[in-house]
Amino acid sequence: MGKQADIGLIGLAVMGQNLVLNMNDHGYTVAVYNRTVSKVDEFLNDAAKGRDTIIGTRSIEELVASLAKPRKVMLMVKAGEVVDSFIDLLVPHLETGDVIIDGGNSHFPDTNRRTAQLREKGLLYIGTGVSGGEEGARRGPSIMPGGNKEAWPLVKNILQDISAKVDDGSPCCDWVGEDGAGHYVKMVHNGIEYGMMQSLAEGFTVLRKSPLGLDLTRIADLYNHRSVIESRLTGWLKEAYEQYGPDLNQVSGSAAQSGEGKWTVDAARELGVAVPVIEEALAFRLRSLQHPSYTGRVISALRHAFGGHDVKEEK
Template identity: 40%
Template sequence: MSRGDIGVYGLGVMGSALALNLAEQGFDVAVSNREVGWIADFVAEAGPLAARLHPHSEMSDFVAGLKTPRVILFMIPSGVPMDDMIRAVTPLLEAGDTIIDGGNANFHDTRRRAAALATQGLHFVGMGVSGGETGARHGPSMMVGGTAQSWTQLEPMLRAIAARYEGDPCVAHLGPDGAGHFVKTVHNGIEYADMQMIAEAYGLMRFGMGMSASDIGAQFEAWNKGPLRSYLVEITGALLKYEAAGAPFVDHIRDAAGQKGTGRWTVIEALHMGQSASLIEAAIGARSWSSEKALRERLAAQYGGARGAVAVGLAQIEQALMAGRILAYAQGFRILRQAAQDYDWPLDFARIAQIWRAGCIIRSALLDDIAEAFEASGRGGQLLEAEVIADRLQGALPGLRAVAAAALGAGHPAPALNNAVSFFDSLRIASGTANIIQAQRDFFGRHGFERLDQGGQHHGPWWD
């Protein structure tokens, strides 16, 4: 009986795509699924690749059908289902075997599972996979956390199936336990912010400048040939060209955005670490507010829902998107920097930027500059201090300010772009207003404060 180089359990959209990708790259893949009826259909539809797929309906046969030390990739829902699966499969495994969680798991769960399984001699890998179904099938970006030993075993397979940017596989071992899943969480947070800013730009052009959906689509297509080139700009240009029943297809879509939770995790963890994720939080807030469609309709009737014309040019909107994107990445990497310190992870920020350049949802031309910036400054550097980034940001800031101000004045919601301005202005001011807050805290709670002209802790004269 042929034995699989790797097992893939969970033949949903992502699991089936990854299994086919592995098979196409010459690996023998044992496959199984909770709904056993899916297994035969999946193999039957695999065409010539079916010869590399080895189906099993029973977990014991699935595990027995793997080469040792075994590697099993689980593509199942995160949370309780993954814990249940670990309890079911571990009695069948041996020391040295590796379990991979390829879902969008909370990194705290990944750390807990890695520590528990290590006591049994098992390796637990948390692997973030980005790129959707197409990426999984033809080359995703993968962010891997786990032991060095598990990476040695996985590296040849993962490099083979990964997306490539100028020949470089977009996969990396980022650190132990939850490092891979945490980086994927922040990736998704940046994705939320980028999507929201693109939507805000669309709204300004459509409702503030009177442009048609197809003309806006053409504008995004033009931007995708320049500095804003990215997957999200590309698909926005494409989707705005579709029509149905004589109207833009997007006009048939209910304006209530969904979310699965990873963006919220980014904000929650940022706050735990005392960091700002204001652009990402703005994007999450906007999605939450969008879901209150009935309330919005009532408030539009009560307060008036009209939006005025905006006196900005397309070049300024392009600048606003560039500045906003830079600042969203800056916030994301600040969160990663803090996590590296708090969890003692050897996160390589340049390498993270490099593996995001192909296969993943937030791939963009800007990531070349970000990788260059971190290669020059190392782990301790702040993205906004890098000359290559500062030059881009300085050129784009006038457009961001003009667009944010115009949106605010004309009643167009632009929470992410407005937060981008506030975030930048808060960081660029050498002398701010937090001294007032410190004085207030001392006045009502005797919390004390530091002085500029003396060391130690002090209290105000109101306590004399």
């Protein structure tokens, strides 16, 4: 066998592929696996073509066998039962001190449970938030790891190397706490994101309906240069206007949601914390499924920009 991989990654959707390429760019040998095995070959023959330090594997056994010890396996799969099923497949082939990293948007109670269960088996578990969307995964995301702290020294270099960097070169990645802390921090991040997107969408709806004939693309660009609301979201909205035009007619006015906003609202309620902005942003998305609007189009365009979520033209 040739050089063993520094880390394995399961799940070759766009986020997973981009993280693999990012790791490989930073000098790491990466073994990859996907449940639909044909996607491994597609990846190796397309985005990863010519990269001989990305190793394609076609079974869990082959993936684990390709890894240097202590083994490190990152899951980039759908939250919920899929994560549990892959953990169940991995565990028989791992040894004490090996690490599993869940990089999806898992609910923090599930991460608490998995950390405890794997600790009993001598395995180390990390649940990490990854923010920045598909572009961030490729060029450098913000990473929020938590879980079994014994695992942190084993994965710190990889995660900090692939993360975004601030101006002084410091990584946008650090340990946030035990058990489900990483996914808790990412959950609240996504709740905040709901509120920010809602405010941006509402504001641009007001601008669009004004009688002044305003150029929304230029305004988004203006807002995104040294104003208080300068942000990646504002920049993405400018790009959406450039792609779809100011009316966003090809974009659905029904804004979908994937669960993290509700989890944030539920967690806040249990703590007795009022979160009216996040709560209303969530309620708007649910209402928009029956009552599409321009505000919903803005949110849908933003969701597509950072997460690759579908943008469906209204019929």
